[in-house]
Amino acid sequence: ILANRIIGKHSLSARLEYFDVVDGHRTVPGSSAETGRALALSWQYLYSTRIHFGAEWLLQDSNSRGRLIRTGHGDEVIRQLLFTIQYRFQL
Secondary structure, eight states: OEEEEEETTEEEEEEEEEEEEOOOOSSSTTTTOEEEEEEEEEEEEESSSSEEEEEEEEEEEEEEHHHHHHHSOOEEEEEEEEEEEEEOOOO
16 A cells, blocks of 8 residues: 655655565475565655655564574564665756
8 A cells, every 4th residue: 555645845655565475486385485564654855857855764574484494583673764865867
């Protein structure tokens, strides 16, 4: 689910995901299977047609059988904050 709102030169987005990866390999049974959910919040600012600023915060919680086999911990929580400055050019 993705929601986006544009207010002047600002763009605000929120994304909610649920995922379930089914293992189709014939190696260790279920080693690639993973389930989880994620939330992303994003802000973009259009400073000019060529320069954009942005920030995104991501929270992901997942459970993987392969991770459990390799590390002994199947659950993993990822928290990430990303800042961007983009310069766009045209040829």
